[in-house]
Amino acid sequence: MAASAGKTLWTLVAVLGLTACGEASAPAGDATLTTPVVAEREQSATAAPLGQTVWLKACATQKYVSADKNLGATAPLVANRDSAQGWEQFQVGDAGNDFISLRVLETGLYVSADPNAGGQVTGFRTAVGDWERFTWVPFPDGTVGLKAKSTGQYVSADMNQGASAPLYANRATAGCWESFSFGVVGGGEDRWVQIWSDEFDGTSVNTANWAPNTSVHVNNEQQQYTNSGDNISVSNGTLKLTARLQWNNGYPFTSGRLESAGKREFSHGRIEARIKMPVGAGLWPAFWLLGNDINSVGWPACGELDIMENVGYGDWVSGALHGPGYSGNTPINGRFYPSSSVSNWHVYRTEYSSSDIKWYIDGALVKTTTRTEVQRYGAWAYDKPMYIILNLAVGGGYPFGVNGASTPYYGVPQSTVDLVRNAPQTLEVDWVRAYQWR
Numbered sequence: 556m557a558a559s560a561g562k563t564l565w566t567l568v569a570v571l572g573l574t575a576c577g578e579a580s581a582p583a584g585d586a587t588l589t590t591p592v593v594a595e596r597e598q599s600a601t602a603a604p605l606g607q608t609v610w611l612k613a614c615a616t617q618k619y620v621s622a623d624k625n626l627g628a629t630a631p632l633v634a635n636r637d638s639a640q641g642w643e644q645f646q647v648g649d650a651g652n653d654f655i656s657l658r659v660l661e662t663g664l665y666v667s668a669d670p671n672a673g674g675q676v677t678g679f680r681t682a683v684g685d686w687e688r689f690t691w692v693p694f695p696d697g698t699v700g701l702k703a704k705s706t707g708q709y710v711s712a713d714m715n716q717g718a719s720a721p722l723y724a725n726r727a728t729a730g731c732w733e734s735f736s737f738g739v740v741g742g743g744e745d746r747w748v749q750i751w752s753d754e755f756d757g758t759s760v761n762t763a764n765w766a767p768n769t770s771v772h773v774n775n776e777q778q779q780y781t782n783s784g785d786n787i788s789v790s791n792g793t794l795k796l797t798a799r800l801q802w803n804n805g806y807p808f809t810s811g812r813l814e815s816a817g818k819r820e821f822s823h824g825r826i827e828a829r830i831k832m833p834v835g836a837g838l839w840p841a842f843w844l845l846g847n848d849i850n851s852v853g854w855p856a857c858g859e860l861d862i863m864e865n866v867g868y869g870d871w872v873s874g875a876l877h878g879p880g881y882s883g884n885t886p887i888n889g890r891f892y893p894s895s896s897v898s899n900w901h902v903y904r905t906e907y908s909s910s911d912i913k914w915y916i917d918g919a920l921v922k923t924t925t926r927t928e929v930q931r932y933g934a935w936a937y938d939k940p941m942y943i944i945l946n947l948a949v950g951g952g953y954p955f956g957v958n959g960a961s962t963p964y965y966g967v968p969q970s971t972v973d974l975v976r977n978a979p980q981t982l983e984v985d986w987v988r989a990y991q992w993r
Contacts, residue, residue: 603691605649606918608660608740610639613712614698614731616720619643620712622659622666622678631675632666634712634720644740647691648919649894654688654704656894663922668703668710674724676703676710682892698734709733751819752988755794760787765813776839777950777964778810779803785979787811794984796947798838800975807964808975812946820847820940825990826862827904827915828945832897833980836867836958837967839948840982842903844941855882858936860912863903866954867971869896872903874914874922880933887929889914891921900985908992909938947982949975 611620613634621636621643636643641661648656657666665680665687680687688704701710703724711732712720726733753764760767767782778798780786786809788795796811803809832840841864846857859877866873875888893901893916904915914922926935954966963972974980 603655604647604739608644608646609737610643611735611737613720614734615712615714624662629677631721632678646919649917650683650688651894655691656683656687668705668724670705674706674708676722676724694734698736700729700733747825747990747992749988749990752986754986755789756792757789759789764819765815768812768814774951775965776948777806777967778808778948779806780812781809796982797979798947798949798975799979808949810947810949814942814944816942820942821989822940823908825906827902828987829900829902829985831900831983832865834867834869834898835971835974835980837950837954837971838867838980839954840865841946843944846936847940847942855879862905865897866957869898872897878933878936887924889922891916907937945984
């Protein structure tokens with residue numbers, strides 16, 4: 556199992572809505588907010604555009620905020636760019652408890668306000684902690700402020716700090732230096748058309764969509780998949796795949812695996828599911844795709860796109876591609892950090908085209924892999940129909956590689972054996988949906 560897919564074939568650059576601060580030259584000192592000049596279509600609301608990619612323009616300079624890594628990995632963000640390219644685009648994520656995160660589109664790294672550096676705002680952190688959490692503060696004139704959780708202060712583009720207006724989170728109150736207009740990149744006309752879904756609203760698995768696979772024994776996994784209602788069930792609007800500590804066919808655990816092969820298969824598009832998972836080292840839930848030619852060309856030539864995998868840790872999931880020349884311990888992989896524990900509901904999504912594959916969590920882009928990158932290792936294997944797999948494995952090579960447990964079972968420590976003995980552990984799926992771009 557491995558996971559994810561993306562898509563840059565559909566390059567969307569339409570600006571949905573934007574507001575501009577006053578066009579007057581930058582003030583010599585901090586100034587009160589002025590009535591904005593509305594450019595193009597005014598933003599209908601200034602709530603944080605979660606899951607969207609945005610640019611930010613400083614009121615003080617009327618320039619775009621940039622996280623140009625060429626300025627130095629630890630250099631502060633600056634508000635001095637005439638256009639908004641990759642360095643000047645930020646993905647807005649839900650960081651929990653009404654905080655947001657900002658991820659630099661060009662690098663995939665997070666914006667941070669280190670209190671040990673006077674709140675200097677940088678863009679090189681690999682994960683979201685308190686320094687990477689901000690409050691999105693709407694102002695009456697349609698602009699917004701960013702208040703850093705680390706300092707409790709507003710982010711400022713004070714030109715007295717330098718002509719480039721470096722950003723610091725060090726202001727108790729907000730004036731023009733602390734206000735930013737923003738625009739959403741992408742969007743515009745929504746051309747994603749939903750073509751299929753399973754909402755799991757019934758009382759049993761829809762056999763037009765899924766079939767259990769009980770014959771899979773790979774990766775030194777420690778479960779026997781069954782078609783029993785103890786392992787696969789639908790109730791109260793969700794699919795439940797449940798792992799139990801019970802010997803079956805020589806394996807210490809039973810669990811469930813559903814596949815859409817021969818029933819629902821999808822070429823280039825968008826696949827997503829709303830999922831919550833159990834937490835326990837060695838539990839291995841996954842949401843992934845396989846090429847429908849696996850029976851003729853075999854694995855990994857068929858291509859495997861892992862949208863989401865987890866090996867029992869609450870704070871991260873992973874995604875990967877497996878194909879000819881890049882399978883098993885594939886170099887095309889990544890760890891992603893949802894805004895809260897994986898035991899909470901999150902939407903995991905992939906978009907895949909002939910040119911790239913993208914991974915998203917809760918609408919926020921977390922990784923893009925291009926066709927060119929893949930072909931450094933081997934053939935691109937994603938221009939074909941693929942089918943969906945949902946499963947909950949227990950133990951095996953991937954969990955072992957992370958937790959190092961060899962006893963009592965390979966990839967399963969005693970703590971997880973006790974966990975499953977005390978209460979069977981369940982992967983729960985609210986829905987699965989497929990879209991195509993039209």
